[in-house]
Amino acid sequence: MAISSIQQMGRNSLSVIAGLGRAAFMLVGALKPSGRGVKLLPLLIKQLYVVGVQSLIIIVVSGLFIGMVLSLQGYTILVGYGAEQSLGQMVSLSLLRELGPVVSALLFAGRAGSALTAEIGLMKATEQLSSLEMMAIDPLHQIVAPRFWAGVISLPLLAAIFSAVGIIGGHLVGVDWLGVDSGAFWSVMQSSVEWQEDIVNGAIKSIIFAIVVTWIALHKGYDAVPTSEGISKATTSTVVQSSLAILGLDFVLTVVMFGS
Amino acid sequence: MSVSDNIIEISAMNFSREDRIIYNDINLNVPRGKVTAIMGPSGIGKTTLLRLIGGQITPSSGSIKFNDQELVNIDRKSLFKARRKMGMLFQSGAMFTELSVFDNVAFPIREHTKLPESIIRKIVLMKLEAVGLRGAADLFPSELSGGMARRAALARAIALDPDLIMYDEPFTGQDPISMGVIVRLIRELNDALGVTSIVVSHDVDEVLSIADYVYIVANKTVIASGTPEELRQETAPQIVQFMQGRPDGPVPFHFPSDDYKKELFNHGN
Ligand SMILES: Nc1ncnc2c1ncn2[C@@H]1O[C@H](COP(=O)(O)OP(=O)(O)OP(=O)(O)O)[C@@H](O)[C@H]1O
Ligand SMILES: [Mg+2]
Numbered sequence A: 001m002a003i004s005s006i007q008q009m010g011r012n013s014l015s016v017i018a019g020l021g022r023a024a025f026m027l028v029g030a031l032k033p034s035g036r037g038v039k040l041l042p043l044l045i046k047q048l049y050v051v052g053v054q055s056l057i058i059i060v061v062s063g064l065f066i067g068m069v070l071s072l073q074g075y076t077i078l079v080g081y082g083a084e085q086s087l088g089q090m091v092s093l094s095l096l097r098e099l100g101p102v103v104s105a106l107l108f109a110g111r112a113g114s115a116l117t118a119e120i121g122l123m124k125a126t127e128q129l130s131s132l133e134m135m136a137i138d139p140l141h142q143i144v145a146p147r148f149w150a151g152v153i154s155l156p157l158l159a160a161i162f163s164a165v166g167i168i169g170g171h172l173v174g175v176d177w178l179g180v181d182s183g184a185f186w187s188v189m190q191s192s193v194e195w196q197e198d199i200v201n202g203a204i205k206s207i208i209f210a211i212v213v214t215w216i217a218l219h220k221g222y223d224a225v226p227t228s229e230g231i232s233k234a235t236t237s238t239v240v241q242s243s244l245a246i247l248g249l250d251f252v253l254t255v256v257m258f259g260s
Numbered sequence B: 001m002s003v004s005d006n007i008i009e010i011s012a013m014n015f016s017r018e019d020r021i022i023y024n025d026i027n028l029n030v031p032r033g034k035v036t037a038i039m040g041p042s043g044i045g046k047t048t049l050l051r052l053i054g055g056q057i058t059p060s061s062g063s064i065k066f067n068d069q070e071l072v073n074i075d076r077k078s079l080f081k082a083r084r085k086m087g088m089l090f091q092s093g094a095m096f097t098e099l100s101v102f103d104n105v106a107f108p109i110r111e112h113t114k115l116p117e118s119i120i121r122k123i124v125l126m127k128l129e130a131v132g133l134r135g136a137a138d139l140f141p142s143e144l145s146g147g148m149a150r151r152a153a154l155a156r157a158i159a160l161d162p163d164l165i166m167y168d169e170p171f172t173g174q175d176p177i178s179m180g181v182i183v184r185l186i187r188e189l190n191d192a193l194g195v196t197s198i199v200v201s202h203d204v205d206e207v208l209s210i211a212d213y214v215y216i217v218a219n220k221t222v223i224a225s226g227t228p229e230e231l232r233q234e235t236a237p238q239i240v241q242f243m244q245g246r247p248d249g250p251v252p253f254h255f256p257s258d259d260y261k262k263e264l265f266n267h268g269n
Helices: A002-031 A037-081 A084-124 A128-134 A139-177 A182-191 A195-222 A228-258 B047-051 B076-083 B101-113 B117-130 B146-157 B176-193 B204-210 B230-233 B237-244 B259-266
Strands: B006-016 B020-031 B035-039 B061-066 B086-089 B164-167 B196-200 B213-218 B221-226
Touching: A002 A139, A002 A195, A002 B204, A037 A084, A084 A128, A084 A139, A084 A182, A084 A195, A084 A228, A084 B259, A128 A139, A128 B086, A139 A182, A139 A195, A182 B076, A195 A228, A228 B259, B006 B196, B020 B035, B020 B176, B020 B196, B020 B213, B020 B221, B035 B047, B035 B204, B047 B061, B047 B164, B076 B164, B086 B146, B101 B117, B101 B146, B117 B146, B146 B176, B146 B196, B164 B176, B176 B196, B176 B204, B204 B230, B213 B237, B221 B237, B230 B237
Parallel strands: B035 B196, B035 B213, B086 B164, B164 B196
Antiparallel strands: B006 B020, B006 B061, B213 B221
16 A cells, blocks of 8 residues: 555656656757748737737736725725825735736636647647648647747736736726825835836746746647547646646745845 | 669568557558558557658657658658658648638648749649639638548648658548549549559558558558459458458457456456
């Protein structure tokens, strides 16, 4: 019993390591220069639309609501200390440092990541990837690379939009509804938000999340068992693993960036 | 037969998936300019054989030569170069779902040549006309029936005028008319373009009607080969069984398994 569970553990960790290896190979293969740069540009633009633009609505709506909730919660706490003038600082720092990168990455994993996995898994199951190979076209260049770059470019922009819309939502609730002074809202924000400390660090976070989420999504699709069950499993595990990776990495990055 | 008379030469090749041996020491040559059929029971590894020839999977030992060039353990660039001379029609068609039929056929031409769009248009329409789908050029793969998708995929497979076309089960899912069309098409493409064709199928009658040479694959190797006439004369029971489509006989119809009775009545543990 004990032996067999240890065996099982060993087998599981081996398969995890093998999976990581395959994921690394996939990414290296996709990012290797292919010498067909110009031909890939239209593919990238199409993917920017599918992955980025089509995720806009969910990002904007969620950003607005999160900003509004943040502002409302912040106000009820701050007003107890007579500090409701600092609302702008609270809303903007929470969004730029944490909620913008993290929540938009989680939404991105659910909206775009799962779709990428399902799409590539289905291409594999219907032999589209094989037939690309037989046409002497590397599916890593043709299919994986444009999607990877589209994800890496889109998510940081989406996160920025999320934060911006969130701040507008915060303003709506804090200033227009609860009556915090608009000038104070903006000026406190302006003086407390630092370029390097807050904006750059937030951007770094979302770039890292973008790489990780897109990579997981593409790998899960590319590595999927080419059946309907295999694809549905791959899609689920994209969402689960990306979400855990985002939250775990966020803690690590926060410690590194803001810990001392 | 001298070496260059064969476009494909497979010698002493072994291949296994996980622990199961699919091919054991198989030898098989495909004569240039002919239609060669590969027949065999389902699940025996016919698709696998085409994938081996296409270099998508590598044998554990042995050699596969295409145009006198060794494909086993070749570098990726040379493999891709060799593949431009191959066309493969997949069992499922494998059309690119986000492209129209026209763009599917144009795809390999656009990728591998610098021809102007006006010439590409002519080539694509010619290929589509050959498979009877010129009228369907603007449809998307999701709007095609299974048989139409197969024919569209055939148009795509011949887009670059390959030396070798591999057909994986081209007849399944075709009505009798388009079946006849495809049978004739394979023959005509073969003779008119001077290509070599490999047809994998278990439709014995159709295959025998077009093939110049036939291999029957079973038991992890080639169990018989010859011209259709030679095979019709064969008296060996396993070949007769296959040619007449009977499930029982020396060629196992079942996937390898434990004894049937034992498994049925052995539910105690
Ligand atoms: N990706 C794979 N992983 C593991 N085993 C596989 C895989 N693909 C095929 N096989 C196994 O290899 C064997 C040969 O499969 P293959 O698809 O070549 O058969 P086939 O002769 O083309 O059958 P059919 O006539 O039904 O298409 C099958 O028994 C199958 O179980
Ligand atoms: Mg098959």
